Amino acid sequence: MAQKKAPLGTTRRSPVLRAASVGYAGSGSLSVLAAEPSDADRDAIESQLLQLVNPHSRVLVIGRDTWPLSRTLSNVGCRVAVVEARHDAPAGSATFSDRVIVGDPDTLDLNATLDGARFDAIVAVRLLEHVRNPVGMLTALGKHLSADGGVIAAVPNVMHAKIRLGFLAGRSPAGLLSPDETSPSHWYDGAALRHTFERAGFVITRIERHIEAFDLDAPPLNGTRVPPALVDELTRDADAMTRTYVVLAHPFPLAGPVRLEMRVRDLTQSHDRSVEQVKALEQRTEGLDTLYAELKRVCDGAASRIDRLGADMQLVAARDSRLQPSLTAAHQRVTSSRAELEAVRRDLTRVQYELLVLRVRTTVEAALPPGAIALVVSKGDEHLVTFTGRTGWHFLRNDKGLYAGHHPADSAAAIKALDNLRTAGAAYLVFPQVALWWLDHYTGLRDHLDRHARVVVRDDRTAVIYALNRREARR
DSSP, X not given: OOOXXXXXXXXXXXXXXXXXXXXXXXXXXXXXXXXXXXXXXXXXXXXXXXXXXXXXXXXXXEESSOHHHHHHHHHTTOEEEEEEOOSSOOTTGGGGOSEEEESOTTTOOHHHHTTTOOEEEXXXXXXXXXXXXXXXXXXXXXXXXXXXXXXXXXXXXXXXXXXXXXXXTTOOOTTSSOSOTTSOOOOBOXXXXXXXXXXXXXXXXXXXXXXXXXXXXXXXXXXXXXXXXXXXXHHTOHHHHEEEEEEEEEESSOOHHHHHHHHHHHHHHHHHHHHHHHXXXXXXXXXXXXXXXXXXXXXXXXXXXXXXXXHHHHHHHHHOGGGHXXXXXXXXXXXXXXXXXXXXHXXXXXXXXXXXXXXXXXXXXXXXXXXXXXXXXXXXOGGGGOOSSSEEEESSBOTTSSBOSSOOSSHHHHHHHHHHHHHTTOOEEXXXXXXXXXXXXXXXXXXXXXXXXXXXXXXXXXXXXXXXXXXXXXX
């Protein structure tokens, strides 16, 4: 299509390009469901797209009905170029875009049309499900990305629960298949979307989901209600609840800034998961603590009653020697029962300590950065110094790195040992709940920590953690 190129900042709407846009037959609907997305859905999808575009960047918006998104991008300081498939573009649309091109993306020579311009982001809306060759379109668009630029696309999901239920009921959702053979359509689920981008040389580096619930009020399966087991399975299936995928993809191999951003996002998500795990663990252990307290109360009461009964039996035996043999046997049985209760109490104490070890480990891994070295007042328990992604040292510890086998003689000895290990690389000091008595006994050590360290975690049920560098941020 030989045409004179226009620089960015101009608007060109030739009759040829207007005719090309007619290539989208029928309604040209983005939705693969029975009805167009509501205004609220469109606003939500647009908001997800905007979150993936950096303000004040160079952006190409390509597809159908691009004007609302293009206007919003321009309002946040982006330099926006537009390739719009509709020939009936809204009046005044060029006022918020550097360049507007109206035409069918399938027939446009994008390289010639865009005059070799490069963009920090290319946003595709209502595009990949309509073009004849999505892989070729993505490949062509990739040539116009900056060094660390990416393609952002909103693509409907053909595996949404409403569509699945429609087919199970023997119905084809209205508008799902285009009746116009001149306008081929492509339908995507999560796997097909990834495969399409991979064939074009892209890696999807971020995927968001626009979730839409499905209505069960109207029975879809031949006049009967949907089986509850099927409903439960669909609601737990992320793809079934996804109406539209919003993805960010970058050319392979990934540029350094892109890999760094992915790593930061992964670390943030990992930290958030750790925080949620700590909360869930605390909720579970609260119930176990209550149960432990109740069982301990019952055991203590039973032991007290057994003691009183034993004393009474001995008194009776002393009064009547004729009953001595039988009373002695009964006393032995009572004593045996008391030993069994003591065993139960020891087991409960062990379980409570194991839960404490798990809470300390989870808290340290959530609060300390990966690779950190933490001193733990462990009394030689290796479980208290075993962490994932962090290193635990016994405090005190000998020259061979093993537990020293004793507590500090006084606060001065504890401070000296602490300073030596901090010089060796230790950055944190952990007092598990069973060792919090140190802070009352070694008052000089406590005052030293208050002056030269900083509390990053204080949980009297689990642990108190000091950052040995006062500039360490509280977590």
